[in-house]
Amino acid sequence: MSNSAPVKISASDVKVFYGDNQALHGISMDVYQHEVISFIGPSGCGKSTFLRCMNRMNDTIDQCRVTGSILLDGRDIHEPALDVVQLRAQVGMVFQKPNPFPKSIYENIAYGPKLHGLAERKADLDDIVESSLRRAGLWNEVKDRLDQPGTGLSGGQQQRLCIARSIAVSPEVILMDEPCSALDPIATSIIEELIDELKQNFTIVIVTHNMQQAARVSDRTAFFHLGNLIEIGNTNDVFTNPQQKRTEDYITGRYG
Amino acid sequence: MTIIAENPIKAVAAPSQVQQKVIDSLNRRHRKENLFRRLGLTAVLISLGLVAVLFINIFSKGLPAFWQSAVTLDIYFDPQIIKIPPMPQQRDDESDNDFRQRHIEWQTEIGFVNFNRLITDSLQKVLPDANKHRRDLARVVTSGERFALRDMVVADPSIIGQTRTLHLLTDANIDVWLKGNIDRSLPDEQQQLSAKMREWVDKLSADGVIQNRFSLALFMNPDSRSSLASAGLAGAFMGSFYMMLVVILLAVPMGVAAAIYLEEFAPRNKITDLVEVNINNLAAVPSIVFGLLGASVLIGWFNLPMSAPIVGGLVLSLMTLPTVIIATRSTLKAIPPSIRQAALGLGASKMQAIFHHVLPLAIPGILTGAILGVAQALGETAPLLLIGMKSFVASIPASPFEQASALPVQIYLWQGNELRNFFEARTSAAIIVLLLMMISLNGLAIWLRKKYEKRW
Structure with missing residues (x-):
């Protein structure tokens, strides 16, 4: 990924506190448009916390305090004039555990567009549902049972349903928090292929514990440790020629 | 199959010391488990037996009436x-x-x-x-x-x-x-x-x-003292009905709204902690105290009529409120946070996430809590004695503001009637009517829970 692509998200000196506990110690990084960037690091290193800063999901946690600035297209996401609802429509999220609504497959996808008034007629909504499911590679598997509950699908299908649900509101960035950790290898490889296709249209930030996955899917990789950003660079460079001792130790499996 | 099952036993000729210890402790564990099972079964059988005795007693006495x-x-x-x-x-x-x-x-x-x-x-x-x-x-x-x-x-x-x-x-x-x-x-x-x-x-x-x-006299007539044979439950039934109406209209929406606010919106601080503790305290207040409150505040200050179902309903609402709040809150707590996050992540506002996704999942639990609260209020007697609802009322109330009795109070009144050998059966008949109402309310709660229950 060339660094000439425009900056989509720019974070500087982001600190997160849970009560008296500081979880992030001043993170600064840029995320470029239409790239896949992966965050790796041992458990508790703050990578998920930082991911959740990008669409302000940390707001939903009591006692969580975020300082520093995060710019989305040059605009601070914490500025009072910006509604968090608008931000989350722009920056979608896929969670670690597939969490479809206990409703039909159709309603799972249609919920977001209906919420934001993206479809005026039923036909428009049908189109959005179909195209979202197609882009998530799920259409052929579910087109005959759109009225069945989304919770009746297999784990991998559920996760793709969640991806389809988040792209149905046409976000610009998709945050993925360990999207494959609950899936088997076959479902994982399908999701990885999907990520590869989605980056044509979306900027994707993915948190993963699986270093092979980071190497396979991402253009750039950021290594976090104990709330600090240790190293960030092109995935190839980080994995083959890490600049930091701690990165090398982690990648070679000495800890983590 | 038998050959396969026998083989390992023959193969393991001498268990090691560790295994022997496990085998010894296994026997002890099995004995304890069996003992516990038998104790549990006995407890269940005893309580079933007591319920059967109660029902046989009440129905054999009450049905002839x-x-x-x-x-x-x-x-x-x-x-x-x-x-x-x-x-x-x-x-x-x-x-x-x-x-x-x-x-x-x-x-x-x-x-x-x-x-x-x-x-x-x-x-x-x-x-x-x-x-x-x-x-x-x-x-x-x-x-x-x-x-x-x-x-x-x-x-x-x-x-x-x-x-x-x-x-x-x-x-x-x-x-x-x-x-x-x-x-x-x-x-x-x-x-x-x-x-x-x-x-x-x-x-x-x-x-x-x-x-x-x-x-049909028992169902169609109000209570009577001049014509004992035609004394009926209709007045008390309507009194209870109006009170339930007041409780359902007041305690259920207020309790659910309070629970949603406390669980989802209220900031966690000393004040909400205090409110929470006091809701739990309220649930533990003896019901007769609520009767005193109704007598002094509702009748004494607000000049609401004595013996009226509206006052009884208000008092019972106060009593039911903590039950509804606690049941609703625990139901809301049990909804997996992943559903909330999914909705929020799509750009739903907090209110939308709650009303579109959390509440529909919580409805069975909320309904169950509300109906059980109402059923509890239906059987409550003590507070009603203090607001005048134990008076003899020989008419069927046409509105919640008219004088009335209530089913459990009617049972209490008939139980004390001088013509014992006639009213013993009638008291049991009134108990049957009250029990049937309770059972149908509880049945409704179970039916609603099954109907709206969804898996996630």
Whole structure:
């Protein structure tokens, strides 16, 4: 990924506190448009916390305090004039555990567009549902049972349903928090292929514990440790020629 | 299969020390588990047995009360006795007051008609020596039935001059005598019926004039003290009904709203902690204290009427509120946070996430909590005693602001009635009605939970 692509998200000196506990110690990084960037690091290193800063999901946690600035297209996401609802429509999220609504497959996808008034007629909504499911590679598997509950699908299908649900509101960035950790290898490889296709249209930030996955899917990789950003660079460079001792130790499996 | 099962046992000739220890402890563990199972089973059986005893006792006592002795008579609506002008109609040139005056006069005239004569006249036809014992004759049919005849005439004046075959309830003491609820060998002075009356009753019963018939009196009539045989539950039932209405309209929406606010929106601080502790305290306050509150605040300060279901409903709402809040909160807590996050992540506002996704999943739990709270309120007696709902009320309330009793209070009142051998069965019958209401409410709760239950 060339660094000439425009900056989509720019974070500087982001600190997160849970009560008296500081979880992030001043993170600064840029995320470029239409790239896949992966965050790796041992458990508790703050990578998920930082991911959740990008669409302000940390707001939903009591006692969580975020300082520093995060710019989305040059605009601070914490500025009072910006509604968090608008931000989350722009920056979608896929969670670690597939969490479809206990409703039909159709309603799972249609919920977001209906919420934001993206479809005026039923036909428009049908189109959005179909195209979202197609882009998530799920259409052929579910087109005959759109009225069945989304919770009746297999784990991998559920996760793709969640991806389809988040792209149905046409976000610009998709945050993925360990999207494959609950899936088997076959479902994982399908999701990885999907990520590869989605980056044509979306900027994707993915948190993963699986270093092979980071190497396979991402253009750039950021290594976090104990709330600090240790190293960030092109995935190839980080994995083959890490600049930091701690990165090398982690990648070679000495800890983590 | 057997070969495969036997092989390992033969193969393991001498278990190691560790395994031997495991095997020894295994036996002990199995013994404990068996003991625990048997204890649990015994507990279940004992409680089932007690419930069975309770039900058998109540139903065997209460069911006969739904059938009452009734005398079948050909009642001649004698125009010589019923001499009343037609019901007045308001004339065009007449003021409302004048019409009302005329109407009252007409009602007074009806009040003077001796409807009991109609009954005694037709009794004379079946009892040859009736005229010698006129006092006893007037007591065969319970005194409430004359008003039933009056109501028939008022409803349809054309009945005057005709003969109708009617089943009239007998006096409560006759019912007791025929059902064998009094020792027939007792001497005259200890009997509730005179010797002549007992002779008549046995004769009429043998002739089939007096029969044990299913009676709606228990359901249709309010309480009565002058005509015990026609004392019914209708007044108390409506009183309880209005109170439930008040509780459902007040406690359920308030409790659910309070729970949603406290669980989802309220900041966690000292004040909300204090509120939470006090809601739990409120749930533990003895119900009679709420009765005192109702008496002093609702009746004393706000001048709401005594003995009225509206006051009872308000008091019971206060009592039910913590139950509803606690049940709703625990249901909301049990909804997986992933559903909330999914909605928020799509750009739903907090309110949308709650109302579109969390509440629909919580509805079965909320409904169950609410209905159980209402059922608890339905059976509550103590606070009602303090706001005057234990008074004898001989009418069916038409609104929550009129005087009324309540089902559990009616049970308490009948339990204390002097005519024990008649009211023992009626008390049990009232308990059956209350239990059936409880069971149907609980059944409704289970049905709603099953209907709205979704898996996620």
